[in-house]
Amino acid sequence: MSVRFSDNVSAKAQRDILDLQKKISVFTNGELTDEQFRKFRLARGVYGQRQPGVQMIRIKLPHGRITADQLIRIAEASDKYATGNLHATTRQDIQLHFVKLADSPQLWADLEDANITLKEACGNTVRNVTGSARGGVDPLEPFDITPYAQAIFEYFLRNAICQDMGRKFKIAVSSSEKDSAYAYIHDIGLIPRVQDGKRGFKVVVGGGLGAQPFMAQTAYEFLEADQVIPFTEAVIRVFDRYGERTKRHKARMKYLLNDLGLEGFLAKVEEERPALNAKVFPVDTTAFDLPLFAERPEVSGYQPESTDVQFLEWFNTNVFEQKQKGWYAVQLRVLLGDMSSNTARALAGIVKKYAADDIRVTVNQGYLLRYVSPENLQAIYDELHALGLAEPGFDSAADITTCPGTDTCNLAISSSYGITRALEDMMKVEFKDLIYNNDIKIKISGCMNGCGQHSAANIGFHGSSLKNGAYVLPALQVLLGGGFNSKNEGLIGDKVIKVPAKRGPAVLRALFQDFDANAFDGEYYSDYYARQGKNYFYQLLKPLADLKTVTEQDYIDWDHTEPFVTEVGIGECAGVMIDLVATTLIEATEKLQWANEALEESRFSDAVYHAYNTLITGAKAALMTKDVATNTQHGIVSDFDKHFTGVSGFHTAEGEFKALAFSINKNEPSEAFARQLIQQAGQFLTAVNAYRDHQIMLEGSPALQELVQAQDS
The missing domain is CATH 1.20.120.330 (Nucleotidyltransferases  domain 2)
Known part of the structure; x- marks a missing residue:
């Protein structure tokens, strides 16, 4: 069946989509190897799932920015081709699951009609450019990073230098020194600064997570804004030329930087300058330099007079006043990052009624709405509450970031969704005040690879397994001390201990009780961890790792009823x-x-x-x-x-x-x-x-x- 295109789909996008359809046909007829096809489709956002015969589709949303109509279009695509669910990711993408391979070209065409792409959302490419969701409304920002993140995305999309790389490449742009986009764990991270009246960025390089996390190193304390894209292109060229291509586990840029050293690496970057397409690349920011709406200083500092306790909890944890005085941003906490298509359509209607048409998917799998008038906050709360989107504690200790784990991922070892639900339920009952704690971040991944960014959490978990005699049980590797400390320094967590997965709530309970009893007033969790030391926490949690006390339930993973079996999901082909x-x-x-x-x-x-x-x-x-x-x-x-x-x-x-x-x-x-x-x-x-x-x-x-x-x- 031929793909149907609207007049809104660009010629380049049409060609990409028709190429995908052609390759699917060739592959189906046995004229293309599985590896060749895999390499091709990944660079077009089509990713194999744990379940055979279906695909995950990753939708690339630069810096998480999306309009209400685009959200509706994604919801429609999920209803038509997937499961009616939209999964937000830590890279500010939206993923659809259980899509038939043959449906992926038309799904893509339907999205391109709304200016949404799948191009280079997966594979060995420049992945989605992430950015602080608060960019443009952040009271702490020196300037809006939105146009810069968008320009980086546009420059490298379909760029020849990143069509055949040895490994993926990730870029993040934070809105302020608080580094809310986690620049320090990226191949290139950018933090905005102003020096002598000129815009620029602190530039860090060579960060990454996975089995062996690396902190990014500072390449420039200040690089003028028009040099950022040329520098990034030169870095990618060096990575492409010298980066490992055979040993996949050593193929990220962090290893190349480690081998060459920062000085040697930057010397090679400078050697690429003559070949650059643009020696300077000024970014047009005029569309973003003024507020969308006139400021309203008369309602700045708004405090509601409501006696509704739930509304006040939501207002105090999910709402902040923008840098544009008198306007308020509303943040949506979304369990597991999952939203039904019906909820997404209803949310789009709320945006059209009460907010600017500029939704941002956040790096902690939520959503941010902008330019809400204070007199509409009660109404927007009521409508969000009816949708289950007014849970308080956005980006707090109670708001866990997680990957899908064994629900869909080939590489996951144990359940991420199940343990996330259990931990959030436990905190809601036993530690209600954690919705006000924004210093502790909890992140979970289904394996060591780190899609849930567990190494960059104050308290992190990744899925694993434990052998107990002839039997195997699901486990959690506990990591502590990552995230940010009181100096706003980014940190990588230490692996402390591995425990049976069913004891995850007991682990978290012990950590919080210990912190409440022994931390100094106002002490950040990562500072407390550093003060006490790794062995202190190992001894604290050691009784929970004792396999002599396991029960039958410990051999069953969260969200499952059958005994646990260690397995990697079904591969995408045989030899x-x-x-x-x-x-x-x-x-x-x-x-x-x-x-x-x-x-x-x-x-x-x-x-x-x-x-x-x-x-x-x-x-x-x-x-x-x-x-x-x-x-x-x-x-x-x-x-x-x-x-x-x-x-x-x-x-x-x-x-x-x-x-x-x-x-x-x-x-x-x-x-x-x-x-x-x-x-x-x-x-x-x-x-x-x-x-x-x-x-x-x-x-x-x-x-x-x-x-x-x-x-x-």
Whole structure:
């Protein structure tokens, strides 16, 4: 069935969607390997679930910004193609689950009609650019970061330099020094500053979570705003060139920075400057420099006269006055980040009635509404309350951030949703005042990979398992001391102890009781943890880790009735037999085609980078004919010179291929250079194909090799 497009869908988006439909057809007919298709679809927001035969669709919402009509469109898509649920993520995306693969092109087309994209929402790309949800209304911000986050998103969407990276790349923009977007755990993090009357950012690089978390390092205390996008492009180029590509667990930029050191890394970033498409990139902020509505100082500092206790709790924990005097922002706490399509439509109606058409999905899986008049706060509370969206304690200790865990994820080990419900229920009964505590953040992930950002929490948990004799039970790894301390310094939590999952509420109860009894007045939790030390908390929780006292219930995970079994979800394929060299040469040919298309459209920087990738991929194919293992682009270039100098059909001088490949960072991306490099890349690819044909003529057809699908992550 052909995809139906409205007139609102851009030509670029139509091409992307038709490419997806074509690849689905080719894959279904068995003409495309699972790994090739997986790589393709992930970069288009289509992600395999734990359950076979269905997909998770990740919708890319730059800095979480969405209009009421866009929210309605997503709700309609969920009703038509998914389960009628919208799941907000820690990267300010919205995900739909249980979508049939064949439905994904039309789903995408329906969303693009409302200017919503799936492009590069997953895979080894520049992922969604996150930003403080308070950007533009934050009383603490030096300026609105919204236009800068949007410009970064637009610049790198479909950009040639991030179409074939070795691993994903994440960018965050905070609105103030409080770093509410968690810049310190990102590949690039930006914090706004003003110096000598000029706008700019503190820039940190090389942060990341996962099994081995890294704190980002400071590249610049102040970088002028028009230098941020050029710097980011140069960083991505270095990561692309030197980053690990074979050992997936070592392929994030944090490891490259660790290997090169900050000084060496920044030196390589500077080497990329000649090749940059834009040496400066000023961002047009005029649409954001003035308030949406005139300020109302006469109602600044509003305090309701209501005697409704629930309303007052909500007002004191979920509402704040914007920097625009007399206007108020309303924050919505959403359990598990899940919202039904009917609730989403009703929320869109509330926004149209009472707020500005500028909703923000928050990094803690909630929503923020802007420009609410104080005289409408009671009415908006009443309507939100009727929808179950007026729970007090937004972003408090009682508001847990969590990933979906074993409900849908291939990699999850134990339930995230179940333990989150149990902990929030326990706190609501036993620690009611935690809705007023904004210093403690609790985050949960279903495994060590950290989608729930557990390492960046004051109290974090990630799913695991424990062996007790011949049996296995679901477990929680407890992490403490992450998040922010009283100096607003970002911290990575320590792994303290592992306990049976069913004892999670007892763990949290013990931690809160200990904190209440022994902390100094006003002491931040991470400061308290640092003062007491890791061993203190290990000893505190050790009795709860004692497996001699387990019961039958400890062998059953939250939200389950059957005994726990350690398993990774069903993979997306079995092994397939392919000619790896031929497959790689096909990829190189496709990249050469992209280079020529970019040249025809006068996108000379893109043309140059696609031509460079043609050289790299062709050289990789040639090295595979000699069974030479490769792991970085820089290594491929060096190994090709080593193994193919003097080989008939190629260059004769040592270092000639290196000079050709790395000419990209020594030349301006002009039309003349693009044409020259594309021509050289085409000649090189012809030579590699001829060499391969000659090898087959002498040695016979190659033995097919088994390619085993890796899990999504």
